[in-house]
Amino acid sequence: SSDLTQGPAVSVALGQTVRITCQGNSLRSFYASWYQQKPGQAPLLVIYDKDKRPSGIPDRFSASSSGNTASLTITGAQAEDEADYYCSSRDSNYNHVIFGGGTKLTVL
């Protein structure tokens, strides 16, 4: 099986832009989806199908991908964006799914 690697933590000043990255061989073949999880809550889908946002997700959330790296960008981070962020994709075993280890975002 494959792995998805995320940095453990990143911080951003209020109103600034931050990028959270996810690396893995599976991303050469499959698109990543991204999830936001706040303490004590279930994960929330923020990006799917390459770069789409579910209804209700602010347009400051965007995604891109190149080679083995997928990125989630928050343009103009808000205090409410402070959370853990997870990437996910199909595994090299097509019928399995993998998650990255998560990145904790702190908004200063």
Place this chain on the structure above:
Amino acid sequence: QVQLVESGGGLGKPGGSLRLSCAASGFTFSNYYMAWIRQAPGKGLEWISHITDSGSGIYYADSVKGRFTISRDNAKNSLYLQMTSLRAEDTAVYYCARYDVSGWDSTWFDSWGQGTLVTVSS
């Protein structure tokens, strides 16, 4: 709106069994793949199983294969996870999630339940 409500968590003994249920509402359950995802205390997310809309396709992570069984009852809008041979490392919050697919290269979990805690301890 889509609602997923898990139940059945609690304390299980090593080697024992538990059955989790997930009641779905707000969408046509029989049209969607469904999944179980878990999160150990203080840890990240781990996909453990999913089942196709008809139930004909079932897939497991290696960590639970042979011990856990996923199933669904489309008439009851319900998803299940039968957990056997429980281990301490199965201790986690278990989430039920709706699993969607676009083509062969894009998948995502677009709705999640609130989770149910399973603790495996003697």
